[in-house]
Amino acid sequence: MILEQKIKVLLEKGLKKAFNRNLPILLNIPKQLEHGDLSTNIAFILAGELKKNPRVIAQEIIDHLKPLPEWIERVDWAGAGFINFVFKPTAYFEVLKEVLKEGKKFGSSKTGKGKKVILEFVSANPTGPLNVVSARAAVLGDTLANLLDFAGFKTHREYYVNDVGNQIELFAQSLRARYLHALGQEAVIPEEGYQGDYLKKLGEELARGRHAGAVSQYETGSGRHPEDFKKIGLKKMLDWQKKSLKHFGVVFDKWYRQSDLIKKKMPQKAMAKLKERGFLYKKEGAHFFKSTAFGDDKDRVVQKQDGEFSYFASDIAYHEDKFARGFQWAVDLLGPDHHGYVARTKAAVEALGFKPEQLTILIIQQVNLLQNEVLVKMSKRAGSLITMDDLLDEISVDVARYFFLQRAASTPLDFDLVLAKKETPENPVYYIQYAHARIESIFAKAKEGGIKTGFKRIALSLLNLPEEKELAKKLLVFPDMVAEAAKDLAAHPLAFYALDLAKLFQAYYSQAKQDVRYKVVDLENRPKTEAKLYLLKNIQIVLQNALRLMGISAPKRMESKDAPFAI
């Protein structure tokens, strides 16, 4: 909070005068209103050192804070020795001018100092449509990128395409089999291949093209070359994935192909570097990376007995390249099945000569898709999966995004499709959007009454209801929440914050039914109306900022009132 800094300085001076000490001061906002606006436990910390009663210390500190700035009403100690500050109510509303001035930028900061950060997320195999787990990763990664941008970082969203290796071969073979089936020929889908319906359709599509005689660029001689299936299939899948992601509001800056990396011989180069640094050795015909030197459980194969590089070798090269491209910080979002990867990847980064803190790996826990409380088993190869697209057939992007953002990445997510649909009417996201829309319509009402909303001279003392102070407080805490969330790489505080703020507003608004003092638009009392609108404008700005960071729309009207959630 902006006022917090001022209190800190005040306390520092007081400490110096009273005890000649210089301690880091922690302030927090008490849960109980009776405990004031800000409180500190500094007396407890000093008590240990000075061997004195914290209450006595607290009193001494308070004595040395005088004279108090005019915006502080009083300071006293309470409980076992907490020092509590109580502000004059107008202090908050005064500071709200900052919110108005900063508008869209309110809450942003320069803490990132323009540091270049690459976020890699989703990175699913390009062998099929994206499932709901990818959806979670996509929404979280996208929101974290927004958050980091807002906090002053320079972010880059990247999708790593595993277009090399066994899975792709199996995928191509599966597609080829489907294609041949469509032509009435015998063919077998590999045992570990991809059974999904989408490949059947694609195979048929390709076969139709052949019969029509329209397509030939993929054909060599009499039939399609096996490589073509890889190429065509890959393109189709990537286009599909891009489209699905776009529907979720997620657009990547770059789709980075593993095959490009291999073409450029980057694994070789990275391995050479590791060797040079002494972290590579040969055993039983394979090359190992000495990841145990950096805390991994065991050393990892980077070049197999058959001479091929392992997937991990490409990954090492990929991370090397991230830093070579000038990113100072790499954030990887991985699925829960990849958490065994954390130690070795961090080890690789360190072995390549980078600092361990330059790579942050976030594990996103699974999404348990439930249908009537029964777990839906998903397997891409078997073709039984609920895709991102399916999800958006059921619920809106706004709801989906909010749903995924409500939970910490480390928490598994239970998602009952039936329940999600049913719960839609009470979904918090509509509640938040409603708060925003409601403010909009209040402004429309005010405009009708010819109320000016330039906010030139606002009589702040007219904002004298306790809820108004609470609202202002909540608004002023927004930048701290954003900074904290960015620091923790956590998006869920945004979701909770928005809900809290909406809740405070809705409660405040509703009081007007019982109590005219709460009525915003009052043409008989224009100064009061303007003051309240000033507060509401600030609320709206902050709601917009919070929603924008989450990639959720801030509608001016809530439509379909009569049949709110007919599906």
Next chain:
RNA sequence: GCGCCCGUAGCUCAGCUGGAUAGAGCACUUGCCUUCUAAGCAAGAUGUCGCAUGUUCGAAUCAUGCCGGGCGCACCA
């Protein structure tokens, strides 16, 4: 066996750089629509914060051990 995540209200989860009476959403009960959208509001009930020990003036929060659940431990990607 080793490693990672989780265990907080009936359900799903916040809170966890230790702080003063542990929160939200959903579900439940009871009220409230001549007044800026009732997609709403108010009131009510519910907790051995998995268990134990320790550190501390103070522990849901930190440490250690245990119990329970999930996931991972490939020369696959």
